[in-house]
Amino acid sequence: METLEFKIRIKAPVQKVWAVLWDEETYKKWTGSFCEGSYAVSEWKQGDKIHFLSPNGEGMNSVIETKIPNEYMAFKHIGEIKNFKELPLDEETKKWTGAMETYRLTADDEFTDLVAQVDVVEKYIDYFKEAFPKGLETAKELSEK
Secondary structure (H helix, E strand, O other): OOEEEEEEEEEEEEEEHHHHHOHHHHHHHHHHHOOOOOOEOOOOOOOOOEEEOOOOOEEEEEEEEEOOOEEEEEEEEEEEEEOOOOOOOOHHHHOOOEEOOOOHEEEEEEEEEEEEEEEEHHHHHHHHHHHHHHHHHHHHHOOOO
């Protein structure tokens, strides 16, 4: 697995960027770069499960490992979801279970620096290198409105 890092500087307060990232409606907008219509099902509390889903019920089940409001969010990805149901781990899934995805926000005067890191298996590296910057650009646009 490889850890990819993406950075973007946003002219908005850290609280606004955090809200754009994790509020239901804006979350759907910026994650549309990964899969149109994607959404998350969670109470958004540290330690809770979270399901990242496409409209057809495929996705990943994960855990919110760390949540420090307006500062840091870390997801640990566990396994796959098909037809809205968690699947048992198979040989393919075991290659990436435990992969992390993190978001760190740092306030700097009137800007917020957002750094996202994601552990990716080789076959998805090019996909993430294309989709992640688009998603963060959308988050920036939404935050700067």
